[in-house]
Amino acid sequence: MxxxxxxxxxxxxxxxxxxxxxxxxxxxxxxxxxxxxxxxxxxRPRPMEVLREARAQLAELTGMTAESVSSFEQTEEGWALEVEVLELERVPDTMSLMASYEVELDADGQLTGYRRVRRYERGRSDARRSGGH
CATH class of the missing domain: 1.10.287 (Helix Hairpins)
Structure with missing residues (x-):
């Protein structure tokens, strides 16, 4: 027991x-x-994730279509992009009014600020980038 x-x-x-x-x-x-x-x-999000998210956030905030990203870089604070948007569609298309926006994102890819840096007609060459002529 x-x-x-x-x-x-x-x-x-x-x-x-x-x-x-x-x-x-x-x-x-x-x-x-x-x-x-x-x-x-x-x-940190991957660069393509940042690009897609930046375009989507900018389009949602401004109501304008983001057509392309002309510059993109990783910074100490996050990311910096320059995004080309269609501001005013005209006929013919070469006369449409475009704009470049500087877009800043934090390290997580969330938009923290943007500002328009220039406006131009789609069909015009940019003298500023073609050597100043």
């Missing part, structure tokens, strides 16, 4: 040990998920 008693005495200890082991396993399995989640939010 003492053998039975030892077994019954040890069962709660084993059960308690199993419960604490399950709790520890659950906590350990949750910890990597938490760190993965926080790691994902800290991951």
């Amino acid at each position: 003492s053998n039975t008693k030892n077994t019954s005495d040890s069962q709660p200890t084993q059960q308690g040990s199993q419960d604490s082991q399950k709790t520890q396993e659950t906590q350990e399995s949750q910890e990597p998920q938490k760190s993965q989640t926080s790691g994902e939010s800290r991951r």
Whole structure:
């Protein structure tokens, strides 16, 4: 009978040990998920993700179609882009009014500011970039 008693005495200890082991396993399995989640939010977005998101955010804010990105660079604060947008559609298309916007994004790719830096007709060459002539 003492053998039975030892077994019954040890069962709660084993059960308690199993419960604490399950709790520890659950906590350990949750910890990597938490760190993965926080790691994902800290991951810098890829350049193409930034470009797509910047165009979409600028279009939503201004109501104008972003046609192209003419410059793009990573900065200490995040990202800087120059985006060409269609401001006023005209016929013929070469007379449509275009604009360049400087767009700033934070490290996560969220738009933090923009400003129009120039306006021009689509069909006109840009003297500023063609050597000043």
